Amino acid sequence: MKILLFLSEVTIPLIIFYIVAFGILQKVKVYESFIAGAADGLKTVVKILPTLIGLMVAVGILRGSGFLDMIGRYLGKITDPLGFPAPLVPLAFVRMFSSSAATGLALDIFKEYGTDSRIGFIASIMLSCTETIFYTMSVYFMTAKITKTRYTLAGALLATFAGIAVSVALAGA
Numbered sequence: 001m002k003i004l005l006f007l008s009e010v011t012i013p014l015i016i017f018y019i020v021a022f023g024i025l026q027k028v029k030v031y032e033s034f035i036a037g038a039a040d041g042l043k044t045v046v047k048i049l050p051t052l053i054g055l056m057v058a059v060g061i062l063r064g065s066g067f068l069d070m071i072g073r074y075l076g077k078i079t080d081p082l083g084f085p086a087p088l089v090p091l092a093f094v095r096m097f098s099s100s101a102a103t104g105l106a107l108d109i110f111k112e113y114g115t116d117s118r119i120g121f122i123a124s125i126m127l128s129c130t131e132t133i134f135y136t137m138s139v140y141f142m143t144a145k146i147t148k149t150r151y152t153l154a155g156a157l158l159a160t161f162a163g164i165a166v167s168v169a170l171a172g173a
Helices: 002-025 030-065 067-082 086-095 099-113 118-129 133-143 152-171
Strands: none
Touching (some): 030 067, 030 086, 067 086, 086 099, 086 118, 086 152, 133 152
């Protein structure tokens, strides 16, 4: 166990040291390259900020209006017989848009049902097995200026539903 703790403490510093040493050996101006990369990163943040704000506002409105609870009640009638509890429907829906909003919903689920409950287990596993589809697509496609997404959405939705099914299976009956 001590070796794992040691490795976890030295891995990042060793990677940074390796990158700097490699850059020096290649006669690259490491600091200037770092600053240029940071400037490019800041430009990317400025480009995607309106998208981030729009997604966060939309999720906040849906959550605050009670729309997510209504969806959970109606779709829960379909998902409950399949083994997917109705209280998790809003979490599955929000997870496709915002990771932070999904985390907030998961914390609410943990407070109400407990972290060791079946619903808590499914929520925990589901957050690890799914992705923020629409956030990721909007940010990456906008940044890369991709207009034809082809099968990305269909594939991402299929992977999300598979992650939800696996979370139910892993949590047990």
